Amino acid sequence: MxxxxxxxxxxxxxxxxxxxxxxxxxxxxxxxxxxxxQLESAGVKTNQERQDSLSNSSMNFNDVESAAGGNETDTANENIIDETVGANQSAASDETTPPKTTDNSTATGNLRTKFAQHFSDTVVSTDNSYTSRDISIQVNKYTEGSDGNIVTYYVADIYIADITCLASGFAKDTYGIGYAEDLLSMDESFNAILAINGDYYGNGGDGVVIRNGEVYRKTSSDSDVCVLYYDGTMKTYSADEFDVNRAITDGAYQAWCFGPELLDKAGRSITEFTASRHIKEENPRTAIGYYESGHYAFVVVDGRQSGYSYGMTLSELSDLFENLGCKTAYNLDGGKSSEMSFHDTLVNRPAEGGREVSDCIMIKEVK
The missing domain is CATH 1.20.5 (Single alpha-helices involved in coiled-coils or other helix-helix interfaces)
Known part of the structure; x- marks a missing residue:
């Protein structure tokens, strides 16, 4: 059948x-x-011949670019405060808008001498500041907008006399894929004074990875690249512009691959970005800015929290860095990754409580 x-x-x-x-x-x-x-490092050391321009106080430094900084801010001795900008308040208020650096003199001589007013012979630490012989950090909180359009962000104004004070660290102190760690944990293990999340290199297998003068990965990607050189300069490149071998020869000290770049070559804000639509929209943000050799900014923007902070679009973040007076700025991993720690304490309020990340960027003493 x-x-x-x-x-x-x-x-x-x-x-x-x-x-x-x-x-x-x-x-x-x-x-x-x-x-x-764990992954195997490319094992290449970058050219450090220009390192002496920052790391040795007895040597000289010649910065051929216009200096963008050097002035004390009005909030230098204040605690981290929640400053709200209402709809009718002036955007230029000293208490609501980050100070823009306007000194355009050409830097000549050692950075410790050049930025002497920012450093101190002994360590001086407050709730929102830290100074020593090689480091000056001022952290301030800003709240802008009103009603349903509020944004809260943090700006760390940083001066260093030794480039190695600006360092990177891997989660679990290990280069690899799948390693992740809370930012505060990395902050404490690396003895950092200030830390932000990095580019989350461990979330993929593409993109250049140069950390603390060592080349771990040379593969290319379609993302913009940010390079901090041993002479203290910081530059951003499109994927087509970037040449990893040239960067190694020129003395790349750090290189991050996330992006996009936030300012044009003249330091002006931009509106077109090499990023997906989702990345361009309002999100929590982490970014790094460059004024001149030895002077930098770490920025973390909180977001996805109604009534506290909605976040920033890439265009708004670009405008912020132009207003700060930076020449170069670069977007890092954001969303729940966006965190800043200072004095072993989390400064911001990360979305959904934050998440573990594969790397961090920090300021620390090296001597």
Whole structure:
């Protein structure tokens, strides 16, 4: 007797296939991105011949670019405060808008001498500031807008006399994929004074990774690249412009691959970015800015929190860095990753409580 073979309905077959594909994708994602595995460094050391321009107080430094900084801010001795800018308040108020540096003199001589007014012979630490012989940090909180359009962000104004005071660190102190750690934990393990999340290099296998003068990965990607050189200059490049071998020869000290770049070559804000639509929209942000050799800014913007901070678009972040007076600025990993710690304490209020990240950028004593 012949029996008819009973077939499953087409919709059920599609559902089963979809489930199998989802399981395969999740398994691959876990094994490749979440399952920790150490990677081998490229083992290349960058050219450090220009390091002496920052790291040795007895040597001279010649900065061929216009200096953008050097002036004390009106809030230098205040605690981190919540300053709200209402709709009718002036955007130029000293208490509501970050001070813009206007000194355009050409820098000549050692940075410790050049920025002498910012450093101190002994360590002086307050709730929102830190000064020593090599480091000056001032952290301030700003709240702008009103009603349903509020944004809260933090700006760390940083001077260093030794480039190695601006360092990077890997989660678990290990270069690899799948390693992640809370920012505060990394802050404490590396003895950082100030720290922000980095570019989350461990979330993929592409993009250059240069940290503290060592080249870990040379592969290219379609993202903008930010390079901090041993002479203290910081530059951003599009994927087409960037040449990793040239950067190594020129003395790249750090290189991050996330982006996009936030200012044009003249230091003006931009509106067109090499980023997806989601990245361009309002989000929590972390970014790094450059005024001149030895003078930098760390910025963290809180977001996705109604009534406290909605975040910033890339265009708004670009405007902020132009208003700060930076020449170069670069967007780092954001969203729940956006965090800033100072004095071993989390400064901002990260979205959904934050998340562990694969790397950090920090300011620390090196002597």
């Amino acid at each position: 012949k029996h008819n073979k009973k077939l499953l309905p087409a919709w059920l077959l599609v559902l089963i296939d979809s489930a199998l594909i989802a399981v395969y994708i999740l398994g691959f994602y876990y094994s490749y991105y979440l399952n920790p595995r």
